[in-house]
Amino acid sequence: MPLLEIRNLSVDFATSSGQFRAVDGIDLSVDKGELLAIVGESGSGKSVSMLAMMxxxxxxxxxTADVMSFDGHDLRALGPRQRRRIVGKDMAMIFQEPMSSLNPCFTTGFQIKEALRLHLGLDRKARHRRAVELFEMVGIPAPEDRLKVFPHQMSGGMNQRVMIAMAIACGPKLLIADEPTTALDVTIQAQILDLLTGLQRDSGMALILITHDMGVVAETAERVSVQYAGQKVEEQKVADLFETPHHPYTAALLAALPERATSRHLPTIPGVVPGQFDRPRGCLFSPRCKFADDRCKAEPPAPAGSGLGLARCHYPLNARSEVSA
Structure with missing residues (x-):
């Protein structure tokens, strides 16, 4: 039984001009100890789908969802009080932009100890010991001193480590890392990713890594789910996806990697992710897809079989070789 299972998750936002569907029929499952990556451009519904689940x-x-369960709990049926016992303890999230996620009015030590008090009921001395231990675990130097400072007194990389320490403080079974390396320099990015994957291996927790960086996916993840305009368009094991992508959007993302460039200029995907007022009637990727025909523009595609990476495409790439195999 998966640790997290989501079936047909949709999220609609009420706007002044009507309803806007930000997440459209997403399916997702994560096993205990697994590292899953969710990739896609901004506006693909990656963060919204996880925030909806939490x-x-x-x-x-x-x-709305047909199934939304975590560790045996039906998340759809939980009340606010029951949900608060799970979120922050068994299920935690590292949010984007650590400088805006941490409260500027409280010290880092107060914020991490507050989570320990609420979820674990530790006394003052135990909270302090655990906070120092967590800061050491995530590589924050002089942890005793850092507990006394405010977020603005530390760098972005240090604040990101504080966020990670807060997220793992109660030993979660599932950790969601939402663009954990955004706005960090390359050296710090590598350190943060090594830290997250090391914690995942050592503790056995499941990790969902939300990113738009395919290079990060190649180095860290075991399985990858590709989202576009609120839909999941492909899902495969990482090695299989990089070798034989089946959705044109996935293939275009991989072609844009610098190491795969065959000319002086990097390939690009024309256009932008459709919004509320320009959503195509058929395949959502059809306005930007070089393979699109009249059927693609008029008829929404259904997901293909697992042998074709569940590609949401009328004409999955590499279909002939995959079927013959």
């Missing part, structure tokens, strides 16, 4: 979206969001 119950952290505003009242303007309408969330």
């Amino acid at each position: 119950g952290l979206l505003p009242w303007t969001a309408t969330i």
Whole structure:
């Protein structure tokens, strides 16, 4: 039984001009100890789908799902109090932009100890010991001193480490890392990724890594789910996806990697992710796809079989070789 299982998750936001579907029929499953990557451009619904699962979206969001279970709990049936016992303890998230995720009015030590008090009920001395241990675990130097400082007194990389320490403080079974290396320099990015993957291996927790960086996916993940305009368009094991992508969008993302460039200029994907007012009637990727025909523009495709990476495409790439194999 998967640790996390989501079936047909959709999220609609109420706007002044009507409903906007940000997540459209997403399926997702994560096993204990697994590292899953979710990739896609900005606007693909990666963060929104995870925030919906955790119950952290505003009242303007309408969330529907056939199945949304975590560790045996039906998340759809949980009340706010029951959900708070799980979120932050068994299920935790590292949010984007650590400088805006941490409260500037409180020290880093107060913020991490507050989580320990609420979820684990530790006394003051135990909270302090655990906070120092966590700061050491994530590589923060002079942890005793760092517990006393405010977020603005530390660098972005240090604040990101504080966020990671807060997320793993209660020993979660599932950790969601939402663009954990955004706005960090390359050296710090590598350190943060090594830290996350090391913690995942050592503790046995499941890790969902949300990113738009295919290079990060290649180095860290075991399985990858590709999202586009709120839909999942492909899912494969990482090695298989990099070798034989089946959706044109996945192939275009991989072709844009610098190491795969065959000319002086990097390939690009024309156009932008469709928004509320320009969503195509057929395949959502059809306006940007060089393979699209009239059928693609008029008829929404259904996901292909698992042998074709569940590609949401009328004409999956490499289909002939995959079927013959």
